[in-house]
Structure formats: C-alpha cells, structure tokens
Amino acid sequence: MFNYLRDSVVARSLLLLSKRDRIKILIVALIQIFLGFLDLASVIIIGLLGALSISGVQSQGPGTKVKNVLDFLNISDNSFQYQCAALGIVAAGFLVIKTILSIFFIKKTLFFLANKASTLSSELFSRMLNQNLLQLQVKNSQEKLFAITEGVKLITGTVTDVSTSEIGIDKLTLSDGTEVTADLFVDCTGWKSMLLAGALKEPFKSYADILPSNRAWACQVPYVDKEKELEPYTNCTAIGHGWCWNIPLWTRLGTGYVYSDNFISPEDAKEEFKQYLMSDKMAVPRTQEQVDTLEFRDIPMRVGIHERTWVKNVVAIGLSAGFIEPLESNGLYSVHEFLLSLVSVLQRTHITQWDRDVYNSQVGGTFNTFAEFVSLHYALSIRDDTNFWDNITSKTFCPGIVDMSIKSTSNTFFDLAWRKLAVFRHNEQGGLQYVATGMHFHIMSKLQLLYAERAFRQNPKNEVDEFVRKRAILQKKWQRAAELCPSLYQYLKDNVHNDE
Numbered sequence: 001m002f003n004y005l006r007d008s009v010v011a012r013s014l015l016l017l018s019k020r021d022r023i024k025i026l027i028v029a030l031i032q033i034f035l036g037f038l039d040l041a042s043v044i045i046i047g048l049l050g051a052l053s054i055s056g057v058q059s060q061g062p063g064t065k066v067k068n069v070l071d072f073l074n075i076s077d078n079s080f081q082y083q084c085a086a087l088g089i090v091a092a093g094f095l096v097i098k099t100i101l102s103i104f105f106i107k108k109t110l111f112f113l114a115n116k117a118s119t120l121s122s123e124l125f126s127r128m129l130n131q132n133l134l135q136l137q138v139k140n141s142q143e144k145l146f147a148i149t150e151g152v153k154l155i156t157g158t159v160t161d162v163s164t165s166e167i168g169i170d171k172l173t174l175s176d177g178t179e180v181t182a183d184l185f186v187d188c189t190g191w192k193s194m195l196l197a198g199a200l201k202e203p204f205k206s207y208a209d210i211l212p213s214n215r216a217w218a219c220q221v222p223y224v225d226k227e228k229e230l231e232p233y234t235n236c237t238a239i240g241h242g243w244c245w246n247i248p249l250w251t252r253l254g255t256g257y258v259y260s261d262n263f264i265s266p267e268d269a270k271e272e273f274k275q276y277l278m279s280d281k282m283a284v285p286r287t288q289e290q291v292d293t294l295e296f297r298d299i300p301m302r303v304g305i306h307e308r309t310w311v312k313n314v315v316a317i318g319l320s321a322g323f324i325e326p327l328e329s330n331g332l333y334s335v336h337e338f339l340l341s342l343v344s345v346l347q348r349t350h351i352t353q354w355d356r357d358v359y360n361s362q363v364g365g366t367f368n369t370f371a372e373f374v375s376l377h378y379a380l381s382i383r384d385d386t387n388f389w390d391n392i393t394s395k396t397f398c399p400g401i402v403d404m405s406i407k408s409t410s411n412t413f414f415d416l417a418w419r420k421l422a423v424f425r426h427n428e429q430g431g432l433q434y435v436a437t438g439m440h441f442h443i444m445s446k447l448q449l450l451y452a453e454r455a456f457r458q459n460p461k462n463e464v465d466e467f468v469r470k471r472a473i474l475q476k477k478w479q480r481a482a483e484l485c486p487s488l489y490q491y492l493k494d495n496v497h498n499d500e
C-alpha cells in the first residue's frame with residue numbers, strides 16, 4: 001500500500017515541487033475538504049428543514065434527531081415558523097459562504113497552478129538539458145519522459161576547475177569537490193566563456209570594425225504614467241554616441257544606452273543617458289529628481305563571436321559563444337537558433353568532425369548575417385554631429401558590409417538587397433530594405449528598374465505599382481484593426497494581469 005502511494009502519479013508529481021509549494025497544495029486540499037463539509041452541512045440543514053416541515057404539516061412535534069438539533073441551536077421553544085426560517089437562513093448562509101470562499105480560493109489556486117506550470121516546465125527542461133544528449137537522442141518518447149521525470153540528475157554548483165586533454169574537456173570540478181564528466185559540454189558561462197575561451201583557448205573574432213559600440217548603461221525606470229508609457233514596441237533612439245533602448249514591461253520600463261567608450265567616457269555617457277531620460281524622446285520625460293533616484297549599471301560588451309563555437313567536446317551557446325549589440329534584440333533568438341542547430345546535428349548519434357564543421361559554418365553564418373543587419377544601421381547613417389557619428393559616416397565599412405571579407409550567407413549588401421528585390425517579394429524578406437529606406441538609401445532606382453526590365457524581361461515598374469497598391473489596401477485593414485484594438489495596457493490589464 002505504501003509502495004503504491006509512493007509510486008502514484010500524484011506522489012511523483014508532488015516531488016517536482018518545493019516543500020513550500022507542497023505545503024500550499026496540502027492547505028488548498030484541506031480548504032477544499034472544508035468547503036465540501038460546508039456543502040454537506042447545508043444539505044443536512046435543508047434535510048432537517050424538510051423533516052421539520054413534514055412534522056409541521058402533520059401538526060406533530062419534530063422527531064428526536066430534529067429536536068436535538070433545534071435544542072443545539074437553542075430554538076426548540078420558538079414557533080414552528082421561526083424554526084423553519086432560522087434553519088433556512090443557516091443553510092443559505094452556509095451556501096453563500098461556501099460560494100464566496102470557493103470563488104476566492106479557485107481564483108488563487110488557478111493563479112498558483114499557472115505559475116507552477118511555467119516553473120515546472122523550466123524545471124523539466126533544465127532536467128532534460130542535464131541529460132546526456134547523445135543518449136537522449138536514441139530514446140523514444142516514453143523513455144525521454146521517464147528520463148525527464150526520473151532519470152535526470154540536476155547538479156547545481158560553481159565550476160572552479162576545468163581539466164583538459166586531447167578530447168577537449170576531461171572533467172569539471174565544482175566548489176564542493178564534485179567532479180563532472182560528460183560526452184558533450186555546453187558552455188553557458190556568459191562572457192566568461194569558461195570552457196570554450198578559457199580552457200580551449202578558441203580565438204575570438206571581434207566585430208569592432210562593423211559594430212562600433214562596446215559598452216552600455218542599463219537602468220530600470222519606474223512608470224510615471226503606465227497607460228501612456230506602455231507602448232507595444234521596443235523603442236530605439238540614436239543619440240550622441242550610440243543609441244538608447246526603451247522596453248516597456250508590465251512593472252517598469254527597461255532602458256539603456258549602448259555607446260562606444262572610444263569616443264566618450266563612461267561617466268559622460270551616463271550624463272548623456274540621464275539627459276535622454278529627461279528629454280521628450282521619452283513618452284513621459286523624467287525630472288532631474290526622478291533621474292537622481294535611479295540606479296545605473298555599467299556593462300562592458302564583448303562584441304563578436306568565437307572563430308568556432310563547437311570545438312572538440314564543447315559547444316558554447318549564448319554570450320559564451322558571441323554577442324551582437326542588442327539593436328535587433330537577437331540574443332535569445334540566437335540561443336534558440338544555436339540550440340536547434342545543435343539538436344539537428346545531434347540527430348546523428350555518431351558525431352564526427354564533419355558534424356562540428358557543419359554546425360560551426362551554420363551558426364557562424366547566421367551570426368554574421370545578424371551582425372551585418374545591425375551594422376547597416378551604422379553604415380547607412382547620415383549623422384555627423386558628434387565625433388562618434390562623424391567617424392562612422394567617414395569610415396569605410398569594408399571589409400564587412402561591403403566586400404564581406406567576413407564570410408556570410410550573403411554577398412555585398414547591394415547584391416543581397418538587389419537579389420531580394422529582383423524577385424519582387426521584398427515584403428517577405430528580412431528588414432534590410434526597410435532599414436535602407438529609413439536611412440534614405442533607395443535600393444530601387446529608376447536605373448535598376450530599367451536594368452531589371454532588360455535582365456528579367458518583365459516590367460518591374462508594374463510589379464512595384466501593384467505591390468504599392470496591395471500594400472495600401474492592407475495598410476487600411478491594419479489601421480482599422482488597430483483602431484478596434486484596446487491599448488496594450490488595457491489588454492494586459494484585462495487579460496493577463498487581472499489580479500492587479
């Protein structure tokens with residue numbers, strides 16, 4: 001019996017929760033039992049009421065059991081009508097209390113379960129990532145489920161020592177002395193890149209020639225007017241020596257200033273950032289007093305990517321592999337893409353150098369393309385009002401953007417843009433042409449239209465006109481839809497954060 005209970009689904013699910021959460025669930029179960037008793041009590045009282053009514057209709061005194069209850073309630077000497085009314089009120093009172101308590105606890109329970117569901121998902125995911133991936137690959141789904149819930153060992157600790165040999169990493173030693181060996185190590189140690197850069201000394205390829213910013217000030221700003229400031233997009237604004245981001249979250253604004261310390265000192269950059277926070281570039285400009293209460297975090301950035309991100313038995317993913325300034329917010333997306341590439345390569349249960357090379361070429365190419373996209377914002381800039389922008393508009397972005405000595409999936413920017421435009425499906429492609437147009441660089445000139453007409457024996461102008469016409473129709477539809485939509489603030493308030 002004990003074994004049966006221990007192995008039951010409920011008991012095993014409870015093991016996934018912390019002690020505190022288990023106590024909470026026990027309390028919820030007890031409350032549900034109590035509410036059930038309230039229901040039962042109401043039904044019993046209604047039964048008594050029925051018995052009393054029947055006795056009343058028959059002009060008899062109540063039975064012994066009913067009389068005992070009336071005595072208990074101290075109403076046995078009252079009139080029959082009074083007793084009926086009193087029992088009715090008590091029953092109704094129980095039912096009302098039960099209903100109110102049920103609504104309250106069900107709401108709380110649902111919030112608790114929703115939160116727990118996401119915590120459990122990440123817990124299970126982290127357990128899965130702790131599995132030996134090569135073994136996980138050859139398991140069927142039942143085995144994987146078993147591995148996630150039973151067979152995965154989560155080791156939490158700080159890596160203090162890394163032993164290497166010709167296979168790459170031999171073992172990791174944790175601060176408590178535990179030694180960890182594995183077939184494959186995924187280095188997620190952030191900019192420290194403890195395994196790939198630290199232990200295996202893989203060279204780092206900087207993007208400094210195409211991405212000038214190398215530092216950031218970050219700051220969490222409390223809302224002044226949440227409804228107005230919770231804009232449904234990330235706002236990026238170029239200022240003196242770089243650009244600022246505004247990311248509205250439900251509880252606060254995330255802001256930051258990405259700049260280059262080759263052109264301005266961190267202290268002056270901080271001052272410039274404060275001026276930005278007080279300017280009309282913010283939906284609600286902050287006052288000097290408000291800015292003075294804020295905390296600013298200085299973040300030096302290692303911009304670039306390691307020449308190879310999979311070396312021997314180490315795959316670096318995230319900041320340990322590489323970083324591009326967050327103008328395209330591609331950090332987490334890159335992590336996701338790298339993981340998908342890794343999983344896809346690991347489909348082959350036997351890994352050779354070929355697989356590592358394919359992976360490195362794939363993720364390196366993707367990352368370079370991201371870097372080029374971000375770099376275009378600088379390369380096409382027409383600002384020269386500070387030494388930072390002046391340097392950018394006077395420097396040659398070759399190699400990198402123009403002659404692509406950094407190998408990428410594309411050729412020159414112009415060729416890339418032209419190839420995309422040549423098939424006239426530009427709205428299905430990435431944002432290259434939008435960046436270019438925003439920077440007054442018109443990819444589509446009359447000359448190129450003439451060239452296309454000759455090269456593809458089509459009339460590209462008609463296609464462009466048709467595209468513009470369809471776009472205008474779509475724009476009207478989007479406009480109407482947007483007008484019907486609630487504001488982001490209202491939507492989140494009503495549908496997501498309705499507990500506040």
Ligand SMILES: Cc1cc2nc3c(=O)[nH]c(=O)nc-3n(C[C@H](O)[C@H](O)[C@H](O)COP(=O)(O)OP(=O)(O)OC[C@H]3O[C@@H](n4cnc5c(N)ncnc54)[C@H](O)[C@@H]3O)c2cc1C
Pocket residue numbers: 157158159160188189190191192194216218256299301317318319320326329330331332333
């Ligand atoms: C200014 C800025 C703005 C950004 N904005 C965006 C954005 O808008 N969108 C986006 O998608 N991405 C953004 N990013 C990128 C995003 O923050 C990163 O891609 C992401 O946080 C990378 O996570 P990570 O796990 O690689 O590194 P980290 O978050 O740095 O995690 C590294 C972990 O390794 C642990 N560690 C280190 N050494 C040891 C050790 N010896 N033993 C055990 N553990 C160790 C650390 O404790 C830490 O938990 C931004 C980054 C910056 C700098």
